[in-house]
Amino acid sequence: MTAIPVFEGFGLGLRPPHFNEFLEQGDLVDFVEVISENFMVPGGRPLYVLDKVRERYPVAMHGVSMSIGSADGVKLDYLRRLKALADRVNPLWVSDHLCWTGVEGFNSHDLLPMPYTEEAMDLISANIARAQDVLERPILMENASTYLTFADDQMTEWAFISEMCRRTGCYLLLDVNNIYVSGTNHGFDMDAYLAGIPEDRVRQMHLAGHSQGRELLIDTHDEPVPDPVWALYKKAIERFGPLASMIERDDNIPPLADLLAELDVARQKASDWTRAA
Amino acid sequence: MSLLDTQRGFRDHILAGTDAPLPGAPERGLAVYRHAYRAQLVASLRDTFEKTWAWLGDEAFDKAARHHVEAHAPKSWTLNEYGADFVQTLRALYPDDAEVAELAWLDWSLRRAFDGPDADAIKPEALAEVDWDRAVLIFVPTLTMGEIVTNSAAIWGALAEEKAPPAAQRLAAPATVRIWRSGLTPKYRTIENFEQRALILAMAGSSFADLCSLLVEGGDINKAAHDVGAVLAGWLQDGLIRAVRTP
Numbered sequence: 001m002t003a004i005p006v007f008e009g010f011g012l013g014l015r016p017p018h019f020n021e022f023l024e025q026g027d028l029v030d031f032v033e034v035i036s037e038n039f040m041v042p043g044g045r046p047l048y049v050l051d052k053v054r055e056r057y058p059v060a061m062h063g064v065s066m067s068i069g070s071a072d073g074v075k076l077d078y079l080r081r082l083k084a085l086a087d088r089v090n091p092l093w094v095s096d097h098l099c100w101t102g103v104e105g106f107n108s109h110d111l112l113p114m115p116y117t118e119e120a121m122d123l124i125s126a127n128i129a130r131a132q133d134v135l136e137r138p139i140l141m142e143n144a145s146t147y148l149t150f151a152d153d154q155m156t157e158w159a160f161i162s163e164m165c166r167r168t169g170c171y172l173l174l175d176v177n178n179i180y181v182s183g184t185n186h187g188f189d190m191d192a193y194l195a196g197i198p199e200d201r202v203r204q205m206h207l208a209g210h211s212q213g214r215e216l217l218i219d220t221h222d223e224p225v226p227d228p229v230w231a232l233y234k235k236a237i238e239r240f241g242p243l244a245s246m247i248e249r250d251d252n253i254p255p256l257a258d259l260l261a262e263l264d265v266a267r268q269k270a271s272d273w274t275r276a277a
Numbered sequence: 278m279s280l281l282d283t284q285r286g287f288r289d290h291i292l293a294g295t296d297a298p299l300p301g302a303p304e305r306g307l308a309v310y311r312h313a314y315r316a317q318l319v320a321s322l323r324d325t326f327e328k329t330w331a332w333l334g335d336e337a338f339d340k341a342a343r344h345h346v347e348a349h350a351p352k353s354w355t356l357n358e359y360g361a362d363f364v365q366t367l368r369a370l371y372p373d374d375a376e377v378a379e380l381a382w383l384d385w386s387l388r389r390a391f392d393g394p395d396a397d398a399i400k401p402e403a404l405a406e407v408d409w410d411r412a413v414l415i416f417v418p419t420l421t422m423g424e425i426v427t428n429s430a431a432i433w434g435a436l437a438e439e440k441a442p443p444a445a446q447r448l449a450a451p452a453t454v455r456i457w458r459s460g461l462t463p464k465y466r467t468i469e470n471f472e473q474r475a476l477i478l479a480m481a482g483s484s485f486a487d488l489c490s491l492l493v494e495g496g497d498i499n500k501a502a503h504d505v506g507a508v509l510a511g512w513l514q515d516g517l518i519r520a521v522r523t524p
Contacts, residue, residue, distance in 0.1 A: 037355055041357065042392060042393050043394045043395035044393060044395065044458060045391065045392070045461045046392055047392075065354040071280040071281035071284050075354060100284060101354075103284040103288055106352065107353060108310075109321070109351055110314050112287060112310065113306075115280065115283060119279065147306035148305075150283070150302060151300075152278070185306075215305045216305065
């Protein structure tokens with residue numbers, strides 16, 4: 001399976017309030033990320049916008065419904081639809097989350113947590129292999145924010161991810177905010193997490209904001225990237241280099257100019273690292 | 278416990294929506310997932326049924342949406358399909374306010390037209406050489422129709438233009454609304470009974486000549502041909518026809 005080359009740049013998620021600006025200007029960012037499912041539709045304005053944006057920008061496809069951790073396997077009809085979109089877009093890469101969203105016909109439309117067990121490792125490795133076969137390309141898996149861990153976990157999340165990469169050849173989308181949210185919620189060592197991620201598999205990084213829930217941090221994507229996440233991002237680029245980095249904003253979406261200014265902070269962190277290196 | 282059993286237990290826990298313990302998983306985290314599941318689906322219904330939401334207001338809409346969520350677990354990988362049964366839910370919840378379910382039908386159908394299959398409409402000049410005795414019209418795939426008994430179309434239109442909607446009232450007689458997409462824009466139009474009958478026949482594959490003979494009233498075939506011609510002109514104008522086939 002073809003290797004995914006490194007792409008260094010700074011991007012944003014393509015969201016409807018900003019469609020027109022991305023249609024009119026071709027130099028706002030280095031790449032855009034689209035939510036795959038929003039464009040897995042028969043036709044109309046979404047695909048029109050995507051085709052036009054694709055003429056101007058490299059596009060990363062990011063999904064939320066692959067449910068790679070479902071114990072009853074990945075869904076072929078979904079994968080075939082995803083492949084059709086990928087063939088149309090010719091994206092930088094296709095990513096989804098290390099999670100499950102449903103089982104036996106139920107779909108929660110939420111990113112549900114995996115137990116980190118040997119059985120789950122066998123299952124997810126088989127599912128990723130199947131997905132990569134159907135998609136005819138390696139995929140990126142993203143670490144999800146989680147709000148619980150299972151009593152029968154047999155390994156850390158980063159050990160699970162590392163072994164998953166070794167077995168399947170998949171790549172990683174490292175969500176720095178999700179590491180921070182899960183690390184705070186579960187009290188794990190975030191430096192150990194970064195150190196445990198295989199250095200050569202990361203191709204993209206997500207940055208986002210979160211909210212303080214009653215007892216846990218919640219991955220809400222409705223706030224600017226907070227300082228602790230920027231600090232962790234700085235450590236991440238020290239380890240993985242200035243890979244394709246982007247800010248996710250899905251709620252309380254500000255004007256595009258605000259997000260571009262926030263993205264400049266990421267550029268600054270990366271240039272600091274480049275100069276230091 | 279096997280992974281499948283773990284996931285079945287998790288699913289059942291989310292669907293039950295109570296804080297009954299789930300072995301091996303702490304309650305404070307489970308509560309987040311129970312809440313997120315419902316909040317996501319209610320938000321999805323708000324997004325799809327935007328004008329119905331505006332008509333009912335936050336409290337009444339969310340109450341109906343939460344009722345729907347408890348009775349309808351999503352089965353598809355796409356949230357686009359969630360809410361297909363919401364019209365029926367609203368019809369049951371508002372039996373004396375028919376405009377509520379009708380607004381929901383308009384919201385749903387227009388959303389389906391929004392990202393439905395592409396098809397270019399033909400231009401009027403393409404009809405110059407058509408053999409009208411045999412011609413069969415092929416319509417754009419987003420075209421659909423529904424019956425309304427209230428002024429829901431007028432309410433929907435006012436809400437779309439962010440104007441004060443008229444009070445709901447029953448129509449003197451049921452009417453038909455056709456919905457389709459023209460270019461990238463979903464559209465709707467309330468149509469007369471004659472056009473509705475013509476459209477049903479044409480969509481079922483009747484030729485133009487058959488339409489005229491089937492819709493003739495009082496034995497005046499020339500008037501029928503004139504009236505069908507006028508309807509056809511409207512369909513062309515609205516971009517409803519994607520091809521004319523001569524079998």
